[in-house]
Amino acid sequence: MVxxxxxxxxxxxxxxxxxxxQAVESGVxxxxxxxxxxxKQRPVSARLVENVSFLNExxxxxxxxxxxxxxxxxxAGVPAALAYVDGLVDRAIVxxxxxKGLTLEGRMAGLKAGDAGDxxxxxxxxxxxxxxxxxxxxxxxxxxxLLYGEVALLIDGEDRALLVDAKGWAVRNIEEPASEGLVRxxxxxxxxxxxxxxxxxxxxxxDPNLVVEGLCFGERTRTQVEIVYIRGLAAPxxxxxxxxxxxxxxxxxxxxxxxxxxxxxDNPYTPFPQVxxxxxxxxxxxxxxxxxxxxxxxxxxxVLVVPAEFAVFMQAGEDYYERYFLATAIRWLRYIALVTSxxxxxxxxxxxxxxxxxxxxxxxxxxxxxxxxxxxPAFVEALLMEFFFEALREAGIRLPRQVGQAVSIxxxxxxxxxxxxANIVSPLMVIVVALTGIASxxxxxxxxxxxxxxxxxxxxxxxxxxGLYGIVAGLLAILVHAAGLRSFGIPYLAPLAPLHRxxxxxxxxxxPTWAMDHRPTELVKGDKRRQAPxxxxxxxxxxxxxxxxxxx
Amino acid sequence: xxxxxxxxxxxxxxxxxxxxxAGCWDYKEVExxxxxxxxxxxxxxxxxxxxxxxVLVPAALAGGGGAGGMAGGGAxxxxxxxxxxxxxxxxxxxxxxxxxxxTTKAPRRLFFAHNQVILVGERLARERGVGxxxxxxxxxxxxxxxxxxxxxxxxxxxxxxxxxxxxxxxxRHILGVVDNRDLSSRVAATRLGDFVEMLESPGREAYTGVVxxxxxxxxxxxxxxxxAAGPDPAKDIRITGAAVFKGDKLAGFLDNREARGLLWLRxxxxxxxxxxxxxxxxxxxxxxLRAGRGAVxxxxxxxxxxxxxxxxxxxxVNLVEAQAPGLELDxxxxxxxxxxxxxxxxxxxxxxxxxRLQGEYRADAFGFGEAVHRRYPRAWRQIKxxxxxxxxxxxxxxEVKTSxxxxxxxxxxxxxxxxxxxxxxxxx
Numbered sequence: 003m004v005x006x007x008x009x010x011x012x013x014x015x016x017x018x019x020x021x022x023x024q025a026v027e028s029g030v031x032x033x034x035x036x037x038x039x040x041x042k043q044r045p046v047s048a049r050l051v052e053n054v055s056f057l058n059e060x061x062x063x064x065x066x067x068x069x070x071x072x073x074x075x076x077x078a079g080v081p082a083a084l085a086y087v088d089g090l091v092d093r094a095i096v097x098x099x100x101x102k103g104l105t106l107e108g109r110m111a112g113l114k115a116g117d118a119g120d121x122x123x124x125x126x127x128x129x130x131x132x133x134x135x136x137x138x139x140x141x142x143x144x145x146x147x148l149l150y151g152e153v154a155l156l157i158d159g160e161d162r163a164l165l166v167d168a169k170g171w172a173v174r175n176i177e178e179p180a181s182e183g184l185v186r187x188x189x190x191x192x193x194x195x196x197x198x199x200x201x202x203x204x205x206x207x208x209d210p211n212l213v214v215e216g217l218c219f220g221e222r223t224r225t226q227v228e229i230v231y232i233r234g235l236a237a238p239x240x241x242x243x244x245x246x247x248x249x250x251x252x253x254x255x256x257x258x259x260x261x262x263x264x265x266x267x268d269n270p271y272t273p274f275p276q277v278x279x280x281x282x283x284x285x286x287x288x289x290x291x292x293x294x295x296x297x298x299x300x301x302x303x304x305v306l307v308v309p310a311e312f313a314v315f316m317q318a319g320e321d322y323y324e325r326y327f328l329a330t331a332i333r334w335l336r337y338i339a340l341v342t343s344x345x346x347x348x349x350x351x352x353x354x355x356x357x358x359x360x361x362x363x364x365x366x367x368x369x370x371x372x373x374x375x376x377x378x379p380a381f382v383e384a385l386l387m388e389f390f391f392e393a394l395r396e397a398g399i400r401l402p403r404q405v406g407q408a409v410s411i412x413x414x415x416x417x418x419x420x421x422x423x424a425n426i427v428s429p430l431m432v433i434v435v436a437l438t439g440i441a442s443x444x445x446x447x448x449x450x451x452x453x454x455x456x457x458x459x460x461x462x463x464x465x466x467x468x469g470l471y472g473i474v475a476g477l478l479a480i481l482v483h484a485a486g487l488r489s490f491g492i493p494y495l496a497p498l499a500p501l502h503r504x505x506x507x508x509x510x511x512x513x514p515t516w517a518m519d520h521r522p523t524e525l526v527k528g529d530k531r532r533q534a535p536x537x538x539x540x541x542x543x544x545x546x547x548x549x550x551x552x553x554x
Numbered sequence: 555x556x557x558x559x560x561x562x563x564x565x566x567x568x569x570x571x572x573x574x575x576a577g578c579w580d581y582k583e584v585e586x587x588x589x590x591x592x593x594x595x596x597x598x599x600x601x602x603x604x605x606x607x608x609v610l611v612p613a614a615l616a617g618g619g620g621a622g623g624m625a626g627g628g629a630x631x632x633x634x635x636x637x638x639x640x641x642x643x644x645x646x647x648x649x650x651x652x653x654x655x656x657t658t659k660a661p662r663r664l665f666f667a668h669n670q671v672i673l674v675g676e677r678l679a680r681e682r683g684v685g686x687x688x689x690x691x692x693x694x695x696x697x698x699x700x701x702x703x704x705x706x707x708x709x710x711x712x713x714x715x716x717x718x719x720x721x722x723x724x725x726r727h728i729l730g731v732v733d734n735r736d737l738s739s740r741v742a743a744t745r746l747g748d749f750v751e752m753l754e755s756p757g758r759e760a761y762t763g764v765v766x767x768x769x770x771x772x773x774x775x776x777x778x779x780x781x782a783a784g785p786d787p788a789k790d791i792r793i794t795g796a797a798v799f800k801g802d803k804l805a806g807f808l809d810n811r812e813a814r815g816l817l818w819l820r821x822x823x824x825x826x827x828x829x830x831x832x833x834x835x836x837x838x839x840x841x842x843l844r845a846g847r848g849a850v851x852x853x854x855x856x857x858x859x860x861x862x863x864x865x866x867x868x869x870x871v872n873l874v875e876a877q878a879p880g881l882e883l884d885x886x887x888x889x890x891x892x893x894x895x896x897x898x899x900x901x902x903x904x905x906x907x908x909x910r911l912q913g914e915y916r917a918d919a920f921g922f923g924e925a926v927h928r929r930y931p932r933a934w935r936q937i938k939x940x941x942x943x944x945x946x947x948x949x950x951x952x953e954v955k956t957s958x959x960x961x962x963x964x965x966x967x968x969x970x971x972x973x974x975x976x977x978x979x980x981x982x
Contacts, residue, residue: 008567271562354584359667359696363726366589366668371612373585380583467577 036060038221041142050081050158057085057154060145072105074157075113080121082157090151092170095132100153100166103129122160130155134167146224173198179281179303181448184320191281196226196300202283203230207290211235217248219262223255226300227262230286235293237527243490244295244308259299259306266308268488273456275449276489278310285319293526309490309525313497313509316340318446321512329512339444342437343454344480347384348465348473350434354380356469372428381466383427387435388458390417395439492524514538585612588662591639592725594710595649595687596675602645603678603687605652607669608714608725609660614638615722638722641714649690666696670729672746673706673713673765679797679804685753688802692750699747702732705797705804707766716767716789724791728765731793735763739817739826739842740810742796753802756938757923760799761816764807768792798911798919805915808907815907818867818900819920821850828871830899832892836878840871840896840958852925856933862949863922867900869954873961879969883961897954904952918945 047053054069061067066088073079084100108129113121126135138144138154144163148154151169176198179191192199200214211233219225227248231241247266256262263277264270280286281303286296289307297306307314316336321329353361354369361369376383394413398406421427438458445451457480464472487494497505502523507513516537520530592608614636642664644655656664672691674684684703691697706713714724721727735741743763744752752760770790796813798805808816817823829839851866873883873892882888911917923941927934937944 271558355581358582358584358587358589358665361668363591363668363670366584367610367612367615367723370584370587370589370610371615373583374612376585463573466581467573469580472573472577 036145038142041145042140044141045139046141046144046156046161046163048159048161050083050156053156053163054083056141057144061085061087061148070101072101074104074108074121074125075111076109077114079109080113080158082155084153084155085148086153086168087148087151090149090171091153091168095168095170096153099131100155100168103131104155121157122155122162122164125155125157126164130164130166132166132168136165136167138163138165150224176202182281182285182319184318184323187320187323188282188284190283192283192298192303192305194301194303196228196298199283199298199303199305200228200230203286203290203296206283206287207232212290215245217245219248219251219253220256221252221254223257225256227256228298230290230296230298232290232293235291235521235526235529236295237293237525240293240309240490240525241295244297248297256299258302259297259304262297262299263306268490272483272487273453274312274484274487274494275315275447275453276308276310276487276494278307278314278447279304279449280307280319281305282319288319288322289314291532292521309492311489311492311494311496311524312450312484315445315447315450317508317512322515326512326514333512336444336446339441340450340454343439343442343445343451344458345461345473345477346438346441347388347434347458348461348476350431351380351384351462352465352469352473355466369430372430375425376428377426379466380431381462383431384434384462385459387417387427387431388438388462391435391439392455496522496524582663586662587665588660590664590666590669591723592671592673592714592728593666593669594673594675594706594714595678596706596710597678597682598645601682602647603649603652604675605644605646605649605656606710606714607642607656607664608639608723609642609662609664610723611636611638611640639724641711649687666694667698669697669701669725671702671704671725671732672697673704673710673728675710676705676707676797676804679705679799681803683802684799684804685802688746688750688753691746697746699745699750701746702729702743702763703746703749704728704732704743704763704765704793707764707807709767712789713765713767713791716791718790728791728793731791732763735793736824737826738810739823740795740814741793742808742813742816742820742822743793753799755924757918757925757927757934757941758921759805759917759919760802761796761808761919762799763793764795764797765791765793796919798915798917800915800917805917806910808910811903812907812910815903815905816911816919818904819850819852819865819907823849823869827874828896828899828903829875830895832878832881832895834878836876836881838873838878838881838892838895839875841874843870843872843959852920852922854922854926854929856930861926861930861933861937861944862951863925864951865904865953867904867952867954868956869900870957870959871896873958876961876967879967881967883967884965889958893956893958896956896958900954900956901952904954908950908952912946912948912950916942916946918942922948922950 047056054071057067057069062069064087068084068086068088070084072082072084074082082104084096084104086096104125108125111128113124122137126137136147138147139162144154144165147165151167151171152165153168155164155166157164173195174193176190176193178189182191190202192202204212204214209232213229213231213233215229217227217229219227229241229244229248244266248262251262251265253261253265259279263279267276269276278289286305286307290296294307294309297308299306316333318332318336321333324332354373358366373380378386390413394409394417397409397413401409417427418432422429422432442451442455445454461473461476464476466472468475485493485495485499493500496502497509504520505522505524507518508522516533516539519533519535521532523530588609589612590607591610594606596604596606598604615638642656642660644652644659646652646655653664672687674687678684678687688703691701691703692699717724717727721730732741732743735743741763742761744761749760749762752758767789768791770788794813795810796808796816798808798816814823814826823842824844826842827839828842829837831837849868851864853864853866855862855864876883907920911919918941922945923934923938927938
C-alpha cells in the first residue's frame with residue numbers, strides 16, 4: 003500500500019499527457035491563418051485580378067514576395083502575372099528566360115488575346131523554356147509551389163496557374179562529412195539539399211532498380227522526405243513497413259531526420275539506437291546493397307537507414323576499404339572499447355570496494371596509496387569525476403572554438419591536477435575516467451557511444467551496491483533487453499542471436515571481400531548472393547570468376 | 555503510454571529498493587582496510603601464540619616514501635621518512651583470539667588477501683608443531699593457498715623489519731627472494747597448500763624453506779655523519795636450505811647442499827648451478843636446465859623380502875663457466891667425461907641429503923613411503939606403522955644421467971697470455 007502511494011506520488015511528477023495538436027491555437031499570426039484543407043477547397047480563379055488579390059492577401063505583406071505583372075502578346079496584350087519568393091528562385095531564370103520569353107518572344111510570336119483558353123498551354127509548350135513545369139489548379143498547390151522555389155505564372159482568363167521550376171537558393175557545397183572522417187575512402191558527404199543527396203547515391207548506383215520515392219511531411223514545414231531502396235534486394239514487406247510507419251507521421255514540422263527516427267523506431271523505451279544514420283553516400287549505398295532502406299530528409303545531411311541492428315553500429319565505412327587484417331583488429335578494438343566504456347568505472351568501484359582480493363598485490367599498494375586520504379567513497383568519487391567529464395565534454399561541444407580551448411585547459415587543470423593534488427580524487431580515478439572517455443570516443447557511431455555513456459551510470463550504481471555480482475546482473479539485464487529489441491523486424495543482436503553463422507563474417511571479424519559472398523540472412527530474402535564465389539586471388543589462376551566454388 | 559511510463563518508474567523504484575536493501579552489506583573501501591603484507595606466528599615463553607602482522611601504510615608509499623632517508627638521510631632526519639609498514643602484535647591461546655585481539659589495536663580492518671608470506675617461528679615449529687597454525691590458515695578464506703609458508707630462524711621482530719631500498723616492504727622483500735628460488739634451487743620453499751598436502755599424506759614428510767637474517771656485507775650501519783644511524787637495518791634476509799618436519803613438528807634443518815639433494819628427489823629442481831672439480835685440476839660450473847618433475851624416478855624395489863629404492867635422475871645442463879684452460883670442449887669425449895663428473899657431483903648432493911634425513915632426522919621428506927605405497931600397496935600396509943625405521947635403513951641406489959647441451963658463446967676456455975694450460979680430462 004505504501005509502495006502504491008509512493009508510486010502514485012511519483013507518477014504525479016511525471017509529465018501529463020499533452021493536449022492534442024488540433025486543440026492548440028496558433029496565436030502567431032496576427033491576421034488570419036490559412037489551413038491546408040481550406041486552401042485545397044479553393045480553385046484558382048479564371049480572373050487574374052482575383053488571383054492576384056488573393057496572393058497579395060496571403061503573401062503580400064512579406065517583403066520577399068515578388069509579384070510581377072506583365073502583358074503577353076501583341077497589342078495591349080493579355081494581362082498576366084509572375085509570382086515568386088525572392089531568394090528561393092534563380093533570378094537569372096526569372097528575368098532572362100521567363101519574362102523575356104513571355105513578353106518579348108510572345109510578342110514576336112504574335113500572341114493575341116483571342117487565343118485565350120489555350121494561352122496557358124501555348125506558354126507552357128512554346129514560351130517557357132525551363133526544364134520542369136507543372137500546372138496548379140488550386141490555391142494549395144499554387145502556394146505550395148511558390149514556397150518551394152517555383153515561379154507561378156498566372157494568365158488572365160486561365161483557371162490554372164503554371165508553376166515553373168526555377169529553384170535557386172544558396173546551398174552548401176559537398177564537403178567532407180564532419181562527423182565521420184576517414185583516412186581511406188571517398189570524401190564526399192551529404193548536404194542539406196535533398197536532390198544533391200539522391201544524386202550522390204545515384205551516381206554510385208547506376209541500377210535502374212534503385213527507387214527514390216518522395217513523400218512530404220510536416221503540416222507547416224512540408225519537408226520533403228524520400229525513401230530509397232533497391233527493388234529486388236529490399237524485402238517488399240520491409241519497404242511497405244517503412245512506408246506505413248512514415249505515413250503514420252502527423253506533425254507540424256520536421257527539421258531533422260532525428261525526429262523521423264524517433265517517430266518510426268520499433269522500441270521507443272530503450273537507450274539503444276535502432277535506426278542508423280550517416281553522412282556518407284558510400285555507406286548508404288553499401289547498406290542499400292544489403293537490402294536496407296534509406297530515408298533522406300530535405301534540409302539535413304543526415305540520412306537514415308533501416309533496419310539497423312547492433313552490428314551495424316560497430317562497423318565503420320572504412321572497415322571495408324582497409325585490408326581485412328587491420329579491419330578485423332580495429333573492430334575488436336572497438337568491441338573492447340565499447341565494453342570498457344560501459345564497465346570500467348563500475349569495475350573500478352567493485353574492485354576497490356568489494357573485491358580487494360582480486361587486485362594483484364602490487365597494484366593494490368598503488369591503489370591503496372592513491373586512495374589514501376580521499377574523503378569520498380569510490381562510488382561518489384567515480385560519479386563526481388564522470389559528471390565532471392561529461393560536463394566538460396558537453397561544454398566543449400557547444401562553445402565557440404576559441405572559448406572551447408579555454409574550457410579544455412581549465413578542465414584538464416582543475417580535474418587533472420588540482421583535484422588530485424588537493425586529494426579530492428585519486429590519480430587512479432582520473433586515469434579510469436580518462437580511459438573510459440577515450441574508449442567511448444572509439445565508437446564508430448556516435449549514437450551507440452551515447453548509449454554506453456548513459457548505461458554507465460546505472461552500472462556504477464549496480465557495482466556500488468552489489469559489487470561484481472551487480473555488474474554481471476547489470477550486464478545481463480542489458481543483454482536480455484538488447485536481445486529483445488527489434489529494428490524493423492530484424493532482431494537487434496541479429497547475427498549472434500538468432501545465430502547466423504554465415505553473417506558472423508561481418509561481425510566478429512571483417513572477412514576479406516572475396517569471402518563475403520552473401521548478403522545478411524535476416525535482410526535479403528531473394529537475391530542472397532552478393533558475388534561469385536571463389537574469388538580468392540592467387541597468382542597464375544586464369545579461371546573465370548565463379549568457376550571456383552561450383553557456380554552460383 | 556502513461557501506463558508504460560508508470561510501470562517503468564515502478565520497476566525502477568523496486569530495483570532501487572532491492573539494491574538498497576540487499577546491497578552494500580559487505581561494502582568496504584580500500585582505504586579503510588589494513589592490508590597485511592606479512593604474518594608471523596611464534597610461541598611465547600608462556601606457551602601462547604604470538605601473532606605479528608605487518609600492515610601496509612599506504613600514505614608512506616604515496617609520497618614516494620619508503621626509499622626516503624636512505625642514502626643522504628642524516629641525523630636531522632632521524633629515522634628518515636616514515637616506514638611504509640607498521641607491525642601489530644597479539645598474544646593468545648588460539649590464533650583466532652590473537653587475530654581478533656589485533657583488531658582492538660589496529661585502526662583499520664585487517665585484510666589478509668594480499669598476505670603472501672607466513673613465517674612460522676622455529677620455536678613454535680619445534681615445540682608445539684605447525685598443525686594448529688596451518689589448520690587456522692587453511693580454514694580462513696582470506697588466506698590464499700599459494701601463500702608461502704616459511705620457517706623463520708632468529709628473532710622475528712627484527713627479521714620482519716629487514717627491508718631494502720629495492721623493496722621497502724619486508725614482506726615483499728621476502729617474497730622477492732623466494733621468487734628467485736629456481737635460480738639457485740637450493741631452497742625448498744613451499745606454499746601453504748602444498749605444505750598441507752605434505753603434512754597430511756602418509757609416507758611423505760613436510761618440508762619448507764627457511765628464512766634467516768644475515769648481517770649485510772654491503773650496507774654499513776654507520777652513516778657518513780658520525781653517530782647517525784641510517785634507517786635501513788644493516789641486515790639482509792636470506793632464504794636457505796630447508797626445514798624438515800616430522801609430523802607437524804620441526805625435525806631439523808638442511809643446508810643448501812642437502813636441500814638441493816632433497817629437491818632433486820622431489821623433482822623440484824628447475825635451475826641453478828652445480829660446480830665440480832676436475833680430476834686434472836680446474837673447476838667447471840654448469841647451469842641446470844629445467845629438470846622438472848618428470849626427470850626423477852623413485853623406484854621402490856622389493857626383492858626377496860628386502861625393500862630398497864632406486865632413484866634415477868636425468869638432467870640437462872649448460873656449461874657456463876670453465877676455469878680450466880685447455881679443456882677441449884669441442885671433443886665429445888671430453889664432454890662425456892665432464893658429464894660423468896657432473897653426475898658424480900649431483901649424486902653427492904643427493905647422498906648428502908639422504909645421509910642427513912635417513913641418518914639424523916629419520917624423516918622421509920623424499921616421499922619414498924608414498925612411492926612404496928604406490929608400487930607395493932600390500933607391503934606398505936604392513937610396514938607403514940614402522941616406516942620411520944624402514945626409511946632410516948632403506949638402501950638407496952642413486953643413478954644420475956646428465957647431458958651437457960651447450961657450452962656458451964665461446965668454445966674453448968679462455969687462456970690468458972702465458973697462462974699454463976691445465977691438463978683437463980683428456981679425450982679418447
